[in-house]
Amino acid sequence: EDKVVQSPLSLVVHEGDTVTLNCSYEVTNFRSLLWYKQEKKAPTFLFMLTSSGIEKKSGRLSSILDKKELFSILNITATQTGDSAIYLCAGNAGGTSYGKLTFGQGTILTVHP
Amino acid sequence: DVKVTQSSRYLVKRTGEKVFLECVQDMDHENMFWYRQDPGLGLRLIYFSYDVKMKEKGDIPEGYSVSREKKERFSLILESASTNQTSMYLCASSPGFSNHYEQYFGPGTRLTVT
Incomplete structure (x- = not known):
């Protein structure tokens, strides 16, 4: 059974802090690892990672994948209150899974002013 | 922009009722999901x-x-709702042949079963 585990489950920081969110995975025929941000609505796509060691970056957010150790991290630098959200990671299995994703529990990030 | 819509944002039903949650996507995606x-x-x-x-x-x-009778529409049915089905329900879609398997989500339906 595929499994994705995120840590920490919740995190409270102040504006300007840097945070690191963790995601470990056990996914059969692993193809990619995806990160989503969920505010009070639909999850929105952040990154997709397929290769080890190649950092994906978007503004203050960055992410990297380690396929040997089976984990990914999401870094957010200079956090802002607008970064408060649930961050979800998901593993995608290849083969004939039709793009099925296995999600972790999510990390609830709260950024105080 | 891909758009995935769900029929209701909030729904309150009684135990034993039959419940239909509807999801529609407008991007001609082959794959659809209920979470x-x-x-x-x-x-x-x-x-x-x-x-x-x-x-x-x-x-x-x-x-x-x-039920999926049309490509753009995917329905979730609770034949006899129970209190342990109180939850947030999210629908998603993705293209059939994609290198990314990124799923696009609807806004969710918060279902309460009393």
Whole structure:
């Protein structure tokens, strides 16, 4: 059974802090690892990672994948209150899974002013 | 922009009622998914469909069924709602042949069963 585990489950920081969110995975025929941000609505796509060691970056957010150790991290630098959200990671299995994703529990990030 | 819509944002039903949750996508995607989201458990896959009239069980299909009569529409059915089905329900879609398998989500339906 595929499994994705995120840590920490919740995190409270102040504006300007840097945070690191963790995601470990056990996914059969692993193809990619995806990160989503969920505010009070639909999850929105952040990154997709397929290769080890190649950092994906978007503004203050960055992410990297380690396929040997089976984990990914999401870094957010200079956090802002607008970064408060649930961050979800998901593993995608290849083969004939039709793009099925296995999600972790999510990390609830709260950024105080 | 891909748009996935769900029929209701909030729904309150009584135990034993039959409940229909509707999802429509406008990007001609082959794949559609139904998840439920509960605190501390993340998103769990209930059912998915990779083509019209085709369906596959996800990780927690018990108590649910689905229908996909048209490509753009995927319905989740609770035949006899129970209180343990109180949850946030999210629908998603993705293209059939994609290198990315990125799923696009609807806004969710918060269902309360009393």
